[in-house]
Amino acid sequence: MSGNRTIFRCSLQVKSLENAGEGALYHHERYDGRGYPEGKAGEDTPFIARIICVADSYDAMNTNRVYRNKLSKEHILEEIENCKGKQFDPRIADVMISLIKNDELNGDNAES
Helix, strand or coil: CHHHHHHHHHHCCCCCCCCHHHHHHHCCCCCCCCCCCCCCCHHHCCHHHHHHHHHHHHHHHCCCECCECCCCHHHHHHHHHHHECCCECHHHHHHHHHHHHCCCCCCCCCCC
16 A cells, blocks of 8 residues: 555656546545545545556556467456446446447547
């Protein structure tokens, strides 16, 4: 947890991304209040942190890791759906689900 606070302090130096420090510090909070470092719940967690929470989880599921291969699109959608209102803000999760279903992530719709 002290790592989150170090990232928070470093991010204060980044002037171009408003509230970056709050995002770094609180992105492990859960919508249901069972996260860390402070156990914030729902709207008490900064909006930027709730966005990063979903984005970071998507990235973790959508990339190969030392301990497992990346998950299928269907599995990722199922995980995000199952974690709505628990780990994830339901509104942000719905946006992520829509982006994934419409192939709007990872440059899927980028023009060549």
